[in-house]
Amino acid sequence: MDWSRLKHDKLKKIDQKLLWHPFTQRQGLAEPPLIVRGRGVKLYDDQGHSYYDTISSWWTNLHGHGHPALVRAIKNQAKRLDHVNFSGFTHPAALELTAALTSHLPVALNRFFYSDDGSTAVEAALKMAFQYQFNRGFFKKTQFAYLEEGYHGDTLGAVGVSGVDDFHGVFRPLRLPSYRLPAPRAQALGNKTGNPVALTCPEEVWQTTEALLRRQADVTAAVIVEPLIQCVAGMQPYPADYLRRLGRLCRELGILVIYDEVATGFGRTGTFFALDQAGTVPDFLCLAKGLSGGVLPLALTITTAEVELAFEGPGKTFLHGHSFTANPIACASALASLRLFDSRFWRLGALERSAPVSQAFHDYLRGWQTRPELGDIRFLGHIGAVDLVNPETGKPWPATLRAGQRAYQLSLAKGLVLRPLGDTLYWFLPLCLTPRDLTNILKLSTEVLTETTQLLVREHRLLPKDGVLQDRILPVKPTPRDV
């Protein structure tokens, strides 16, 4: 009897029967691979297939799975102190981590509030911004401004500043009082290959933004943005110049600025933080995902002494917290992760080591410009994205063909996690990637692009006039290969 097969079937049954996966529709669900091991940039399933983790396990993993330095730190910390409440107690892991982080931050950002996920870091920033204004007597400042297609998490506060209607439109009646600013897209400038961050913000976008903020200044507590690149929007980079203008205007109008670097932090954009390229300092910085090295939940809302001052005194306390705030094991992992960036401990820090790979990645994507199945191509640091289009017309595929989903299923079959955002395929690469890994990933990605397009062209020709196709998603069947 094949016990491993039996166990596999049993576990799969539990998954089908009991589990509710995030962002997942049960109807017509393709069976997800059962991942049992992770090592470096690869994930391994129980059937012996491997997958390049090209999206860093939802934009979290920085140094590869099972990194020995992080594993050691986690083990040692778990033996010493696993958890303690952070209200009324403190511990060395959080203190050492906080001190280590200060060397990567502008001096003005020097008050650290811990929580456990990206959404909680955002919730804390929104609530702090509101209460800061309230504590200073600006009682009418109850609204938030956010960018079109901006994404800041799925808890209700974060949904209140979400510009992604596909995800959050249904919750409109529950939303915070807030309003939308236009997105300062680099794509709108027709920029395919240059550095989008070095461009200037389109003037009409800025004019609208300024007019809206000036009109609403009296009721606006804060504006929230993902600096330099809007990730869920389809990895859309934008000019740093926008952030500088926004900073200046908000200072003049008494509006606080929140940078959500939950996704962009820790080297993903080519610098340690995206704000390093922005040339301006926000009032709040939200961090999570890569903070612990991407292996344990840990988040931070970092602000200024000036903001904290408004909370001093009776009746002004920030009454907010989470059970696992500053969990010592997650903090120890984060500290070990930070050390991997530090050239005092290593000949080359993680950022310096990853720079040539990110350059090669950009060169490769530039080389795809002539591929007719790709629309816009964009990249920043270790992040890159392409839009799938019909090579015969250059137009987007009809939604019924589910081009992105098909590419994803094919990618899994080839040992690659190429998760789509609509019909955009993206790479959110870990910093530990070697040139060889990159070559393999891009070679497999090219195969996925070619084969998906062939399939879609065939299906498109069969498409009835009404544009509706039977729902026939390719099954996930990884081809047997040596791991």
Ligand SMILES: Cc1ncc(COP(=O)(O)O)c(C=O)c1O
């Ligand atoms: C910019 C940004 N903010 C916040 C979040 C929410 O983070 P979490 O999923 O850890 O709550 C995400 C998640 O993708 C994100 O990309």
